Amino acid sequence: MSSLSGRGLRGSQAHSSPTHVAVVGAGLTGSLLACFLARRGHQVTVYERRPDPRTAAAERGRSINLALSERGIDALRRVGLHERVLVDALPMHGRMIHPVDGELDFQQYSIDGQRAINSISRGALNNALLDAAAATPGVSIVFEHRLTGLDPLVFATPAGEAKASADVVIGADGAGSAVRGQLLGMGLIDESVDFLDYGYKELTIAAGPDGDFAMDPGALHIWPRGTSMMIALPNPDRTFTCTLFWPHGGTSSLASLGSPAAIERHFRAVYPDVVPLMPNLVEDYRLNPVGLLGTVRCGPWQAATPGGPVGLIGDAAHAIVPFYGQGANCGFEDCVVLDRVLDETGDDFAAALPLFEARRREDVEAIATMALNNFVEMRDKVASPVFQLGKKIEHALERALPGRYVSRYELVSFSTTPYAQVRDRVRRQHQVLGAVGVLALGGLGALGAAVAKGRRR
C-alpha cells in the first residue's frame, strides 16, 4: 500500500483525483462494488484467489442458484445491470410445501400473487457482474491472487508471491475473509462466528422425460420436516437445485447415511415424491460436499492501518444464514449504502468507511436475526395449519389495510425498507394485533358474561 502521507492527502483531494482501491474478492459483492467505485472515478483493482470463473469449470455441489429479490435488484438497477441479469432469472411467486404424504400446498408470497423472488444461477450472476466490472473503465481484475498479507499487500499466485499497493483496501472476500483475518491478527478488530449445528448439501432434480420441469418452476419448493428440511429452486436448464439442511449429528443427520441403501431408504421415507425425480441421488449425496452455515459478527468493519484505510463488506463483514435468501441481496445493498456515504463524504474513504458501518450495522444485525428465525419457520411452521391460518389472516389484513399492515416477508423481500425498520415495524404491527386480539377476546368475554347474566335474570 502507499504511505500514510499519501493516504492523508486522499480525503482532501478526493474530488479532484481518483483513489486506488484494492477490492479483495471478485465474488458477488466485490464485482458489483468494483462497478460502483469505478463509476465514481476511482481506480479499482480486484484480486480474486480463484481462476476466472468465466473460463474455468464449476465446482461440484456448490450452490448453483440463489434467490434475488428487491434489494439486490435495486442495487443492480443503479448500475444499469438489472435487465441483463434478470433475463435468465426464474420468478418464484410463492412456496410450494411438500408434505410426506397428501396434497401439495402453494402459499403465495404477496396478496395479489404477483410479486416474486427470482431464482438465478449464482455462476451466471457472478459472470455477468465480472463482465460488467471488466468493461467499466478504471477496473482491472486479477485472478489467481489469494491475499496472504495486508500490510504490505501480498498475494499467493501460481507464479509465487506478488506484492501490490493501493490507497484503500476493501475486503469482499466472503465469510472466511482473509482481510478480516489479517485485521484480527493485527488486533484491530474482534469477531465471533456462530456455526449452526446444521450443514447443507446440494442435490439435483433432473428435467422430466419430456425435457420440461419435473415440478412447478414458479415456486420455491420446501419439504419441511420439523428438525430438518430440503428446498429446491428452478434452474434455466429445467433442473432444480435442491439443498438439504440437516443436522450434522444424530440419527437423522448428514453423517448418518453410510450406504447407498441407507440413502435410498431415507429419501423414500422422508422425501418420497422426489426420489423418482433424482436419478443421481446416491452419487450426488455421496460426492457432494457438506457446507457450513453460520453467522459472522465482527467489529469494527474498518480500521486505519499504517498502510491506509481497510474496510469489510458483504459476507466478509456479516455473513448470515441463508434462510431469508438475503445474504447476497444484503451484500448488494451494502454497495448502495457505501456509494451513498462516499457521496456524503466527498469520497474520503477514511471518513466514509466508519460512516458506512454506523449506517449499516443495525440493519445487518436485524436481518441476521430474522434469517435465523426464518429457519424455524421454513423447516417446521410452514407445514402447520396454525401457520397457514396465520398467513391467511395476514394477507386479509394486508388487503383490508393497504400500506398500513405489511407482512415481514413483503418488507424484507419486496422493498428496500432498511432491515432494522422492518424489524421495528413488524414488532409494532404484532403489538397492535395482540392488543386487538386481547380486546376482541375481552369483548367476547364481556359478551359471554352479559349473555350469561341475561340468562340468569
Ligand SMILES: Cc1cc2nc3c(=O)[nH]c(=O)nc-3n(C[C@H](O)[C@H](O)[C@H](O)COP(=O)(O)OP(=O)(O)OC[C@H]3O[C@@H](n4cnc5c(N)ncnc54)[C@H](O)[C@@H]3O)c2cc1C
Ligand atoms: C446454501 C446457501 C444458499 C444461499 N442462498 C441465498 C439466496 O437465495 N439469496 C441470497 O441473497 N443469498 C444467498 N446466500 C448467501 C450468498 O451466497 C452470500 O451472501 C454471497 O455469496 C456473499 O457474497 P460475497 O461476495 O460477499 O462473498 P462470496 O460470494 O463468498 O465471494 C467472496 C469471493 O472472495 C474470494 N476470496 C476469498 N478469499 C480470498 C483471498 N484470500 N484472496 C482473494 N480472494 C478471495 C472468493 O473466491 C470469492 O470469489 C446463500 C448462501 C448459501 C451458503
